[in-house]
Amino acid sequence: MSASSHSEPAVKLTGHGGNHAVEVARRHGVDTVFTLSGGHVFPVYDGAVTSDPPLRLLDVRHEQTAVFAAEAVGKLTRRAGWAVLTAGPGVTNGVSGVATAHFNGSPLVVVGGRAPDSRWGQGLLQELDQPPLFSTITKRAWTVHDPALIAPALDEAFTLANTAHRGPVFVDIPMDRLYDQAEVTLEARPAGADRSPDPDAVAAVARLIGEAQRPVLVYGSDVWLDGAEQVALEAAEELGIPVVTNGQGRGVLPAGHPLLATRARGFALGRADLVVVVGTPLDFRLNHGLFGGRDGAPLARTVHITDSPGQLATHLTLAGAVSGDLSLVLRGLAEQAAPRPEVAQWRAEVAEAAAATAANDREVLDSDASPIHPARIYGELNRVLDDDAVVIGDGGDFVSYAGKYVEPRRPGNWLDPGPFGCLGTGMGYAIAARLTRPSSQVVALFGDGALGFSLSDVDTLVRHNLPVVMVCGNNGIWGLEKAPMQLVYGYDVVADLAPQTRYDQVVTALGGGGELVTDPAEIGPALRRAFDSGVPYLVNIVTDPENVYPRKTMGV
The missing domain is CATH 3.40.50.1220 (TPP-binding domain)
Structure with a gap:
């Protein structure tokens, strides 16, 4: 995909700063604002609902989910997604998501609210100089202090994010500047630089x-x-x-x-x-x-x-x-x-x-072992996945098994945390996948440890009517840590979770569906029920904690 550039003529923008931000985002292909409600960014919400047509506002239960969802929009559409975070804790809650986008090279724009300029330095609520937090994990991070510069700044942010090498950009805007009125002419940008190789x-x-x-x-x-x-x-x-x-x-x-x-x-x-x-x-x-x-x-x-x-x-x-x-x-x-x-x-x-590896794999992919071998889950999943299915991994050992046994049939349809290895990406990625691929299967694979980071955002899936199939490999441990600590010290600590936790009942309580599976013969039928349900549905599968993913010290 080439660098972003405007094909539209110059445009005159009026209204408050939130109006300007929304109109610029729309020009860069944005149709959804991912956010968690906060007063510092109310003008952006106003701009979204009063624009023609309105921009979708999708509110989540934790800001990290908003950023992960916006990042996944970038991954899936190859065009920057947009997260808008309220000041202070709202912004700091999004840092891990921005770092993940940085290491993944995902196009992403994050706008942060900021305490008002007019009384800066007086100990205002959530007064924090936020761009320095992002200086090493973005292509650029800065504050806009002039309402007439909000539109050019957002235009630059989206252009930067969408230009190779892609990545996140952070802009924060003081609350009073977002409310200020301004008239701005936004000029069309020239085409991106020539990227012909030597x-x-x-x-x-x-x-x-x-x-x-x-x-x-x-x-x-x-x-x-x-x-x-x-x-x-x-x-x-x-x-x-x-x-x-x-x-x-x-x-x-x-x-x-x-x-x-x-x-x-x-x-x-x-x-x-x-x-x-x-x-x-x-x-x-x-x-x-x-x-x-x-x-x-x-x-x-x-x-x-x-x-x-x-x-x-x-x-x-x-x-x-x-x-x-x-x-x-x-x-x-x-x-x-x-x-x-x-x-x-x-x-x-x-x-x-x-071919020899694939033949050997059949033993574990079809395993009738009890407790369940994690690979059996993927043997069953492969039978029900469509060619255009979006498969999302959020976890350690359980997702490592997925990487080994699930082979996508189309490019761009596999999402995992990437080299930063940040757990908690899955729910935001699932939200974005359902929005951007409305006719495709969306399957989010969670380790039971990773699921704890974002389980509350099942509420977001339910409120916004976003049916997603979730599969939890529930072995009751932090698998990436338990065995290595035993190897190093001969014992392990802080590596156990409660066995057979009913995460499926949490999903049901939040308005979705789910079930617990302990019999390998029931995995396939449970997956089919999940796909047929039409609601966010968790198949909570109890797996063998002794089945640790085989790792080598070398990358090959």
């Missing part, structure tokens, strides 16, 4: 692909966010190279595609002699860019391809690097690279490894 850099990577015997492509979230998913699929097929996907890159090669190597991830990345990583950081999820070395193989050469220069890895020596419009980069590689004949044999080896 042709020599593309040619150099194409040569590396031509030299490699065991190349692997890795597609990450920015392939989706940059609108390059179709070109990425075509490039992989043209080159005939195995592909590993992560984040919202999952589904670029749909489940079952012969080049999809995610089920043989460890084998492919461990035996590769060249790994070309596109649209994702070389962080802990990818062993910090160190590949190869498996079964005596030498270390692989690593190429990093990003949507903008600032995203290129600097912590290791790269064999090649390209930044720019990812569609142009991938199209150039497909046109210029000529893979060696040996790649056909490598492709067959990776496919064989993936």
Whole structure:
């Protein structure tokens, strides 16, 4: 997706600051304001309900949910979502959501209320200089003190958020300035900067692909966010190279595609002699860019391809690097690279490894073990998911199993917290998914620990008539912490939750539906009842706490 730019002519804005903010947001494609009621931002609400047509106001029960919902709008539509937070605690409650968007590269605009300028420094209610809190986790964070500058500031905020590399922007506006009247002419912005990649850099990577015997492509979230998913699929097929996907890159090669190597991830990345990583950081999820070395193989050469220069890895020596419009980069590689004949044999080896893993998976996916093996849940879920289903993960071990066993069929339809690992994203993501994909299945997968962060926002789903299927893997522990602490110390503390907690009854009490499942044979029927219910519905499944997700110390 190219940088945001206005196609409309210049427009004259009148009214108070809230009117101006709403009209600018609308020009950038916003149709929903995510918020929790607060007096510092009443003019924005007034602007939303009096505009023509009105902007939807969606109010939540905790500000973090508002920010996570707005972030997920950005993830799903590739256009910044908008959260409006009241001053002080309202803003600080949103910090983790903004940090999550920062690490995910999600386009997001957050407007914060602020104590009035007219009496600043007198110890006003919730008087706090808020932009410094966001200085390291946003593309820009600042305060607007002039009502005539609110519209230009919001225009800049949305443009920044939507421009590669995408990310969050924070603007706070003093309460009195939001109420002030002003007349402003908002000028149309020019088109975004040229993002054509360096042709020599593309040619150099194409040569590396031509030299490699065991190349692997890795597609990450920015392939989706940059609108390059179709070109990425075509490039992989043209080159005939195995592909590993992560984040919202999952589904670029749909489940079952012969080049999809995610089920043989460890084998492919461990035996590769060249790994070309596109649209994702070389962080802990990818062993910090160190590949190869498996079964005596030498270390692989690593190429990093990003949507903008600032995203290129600097912590290791790269064999090649390209930044720019990812569609142009991938199209150039497909046109210029000529893979060696040996790649056909490598492709067959990776496919064989993936098939062997899939065959071995059947044992746990169909397991009748009691207590329930978490993988059995995903064996059943895969049978009822539509091709366009949006699958959301919010948890530790339970979601790790989902990442292993649920393979999306379309890109952009997998949402998880990303590298920041912030629990509590799920309910906000589910709200956004139901709004932006009204005809699709929406499934939110929660560990029982993660569910506690946002369970009250089931009330939001109910009040706004947003049916979502929620699945809780209820093992009564903090799975990511209990086993590791036992390994380190020989004991564990603060890692237990109450066993078999009836989270489903909480959902029912809030106006939704739900049930407890303890028999593996009942998982499938319960999921079908959930999808058929037409209400927010929680399938609360008791799983075996002894079944800890198998982790390695290395990322591959």
